[in-house]
Amino acid sequence: MSNPYFSNSKIFGEQRRPANPYPNRAQAPNQAQGPWGPQPGAGQATAPAPGYDQQFAGVEQSFYGPSAGSMQTGRMTYDDVIMKSVGVLAVVVGVAVASWFIVPDGLKMGAMIVGLIGGFVLGLVNAFKREPSPGLILTYAALEGVFLGMISGVFETIFSGIVVQAVLATFITFGVTLALFKSGKVRVTPKFTKVLMIGMISYGIFCLINLGIMWFTPYGGAFGVRSYEIMGLPIGVVIGLVAVVLAAMSLIMDFDAIQRGVQSGAPRKYAWAAAFGLTVTLIWLYIEFLRILAILRGD
Numbered sequence: 025m026s027n028p029y030f031s032n033s034k035i036f037g038e039q040r041r042p043a044n045p046y047p048n049r050a051q052a053p054n055q056a057q058g059p060w061g062p063q064p065g066a067g068q069a070t071a072p073a074p075g076y077d078q079q080f081a082g083v084e085q086s087f088y089g090p091s092a093g094s095m096q097t098g099r100m101t102y103d104d105v106i107m108k109s110v111g112v113l114a115v116v117v118g119v120a121v122a123s124w125f126i127v128p129d130g131l132k133m134g135a136m137i138v139g140l141i142g143g144f145v146l147g148l149v150n151a152f153k154r155e156p157s158p159g160l161i162l163t164y165a166a167l168e169g170v171f172l173g174m175i176s177g178v179f180e181t182i183f184s185g186i187v188v189q190a191v192l193a194t195f196i197t198f199g200v201t202l203a204l205f206k207s208g209k210v211r212v213t214p215k216f217t218k219v220l221m222i223g224m225i226s227y228g229i230f231c232l233i234n235l236g237i238m239w240f241t242p243y244g245g246a247f248g249v250r251s252y253e254i255m256g257l258p259i260g261v262v263i264g265l266v267a268v269v270l271a272a273m274s275l276i277m278d279f280d281a282i283q284r285g286v287q288s289g290a291p292r293k294y295a296w297a298a299a300f301g302l303t304v305t306l307i308w309l310y311i312e313f314l315r316i317l318a319i320l321r322g323d
Contacts, residue, residue: 119169139171
């Protein structure tokens with residue numbers, strides 16, 4: 025759901041099990057079983073078979089030696105996903121900080137628009153590509169970094185300390201969500217997926233309507249409908265909290281897809297797809313927290 029790489033690819037959804045290479049071979053009930061048939065029992069000495077030579081010693085060493093890593097097998101691992109995700113997020117944060125301090129004041133608005141539109145376009149391109157492209161994913165991260173650097177600078181100028189608060193809230197939510205997923209207390213089910221889909225579509229429609237109100241009516245204000253209150257309760261805070269819940273559910277979907285991809289032996293290159301999906305959701309979370317905090321601290 026959150027990352028079309030996962031939902032559109034059979035790689036992440038299939039659970040692969042190695043087939044028995046000798047389906048007609050009976051296995052002795054009292055012997056330990058190896059990938060190619062019965063192995064000698066523990067503590068039993070075996071003599072070299074006739075014709076045993078150095079060639080077979082090399083084969084035996086390869087079989088009983090240390091397990092091959094992702095470099096040897098070409099399969100995606102959790103370490104691959106972590107390293108790629110850290111790398112992509114480092115580009116986002118690094119470019120955001122650099123653009124915040126380097127871009128002149130007169131160019132900040134233009135840079136923000138370029139980052140917003142460029143990141144949106146490349147986000148769609150990456151989302152619907154059949155194969156992940158590290159170059160495009162890193163370029164997306166750089167453009168999003170420019171946008172986040174500019175918009176964060178604007179909010180920080182008005183509300184001192186708001187950026188640190190939004191970053192902390194984002195990573196706390198990420199940590200709590202990951203802990204809940206690993207504990208097994210939250211799992212992706214058909215009902216979970218259906219609720220998330222309905223929520224995402226509804227929230228997307230609201231955002232489009234709110235954007236139209238902001239641009240084409242005199243009632244928009246800084247946040248459109250979000251700026252209004254009902255019985256003293258800011259609408260924007262309520263909607264923002266709903267969006268945070270949807271983003272957290274999207275993270276659960278990402279974690280589940282990554283888990284299935286690793287278990288099914290997805291190619292190692294799809295770690296970039298996982299990194300892209302997590303980055304998109306974390307950026308969404310950060311923007312929502314930034315907006316919620318701004319509404320709460322605004323006049």
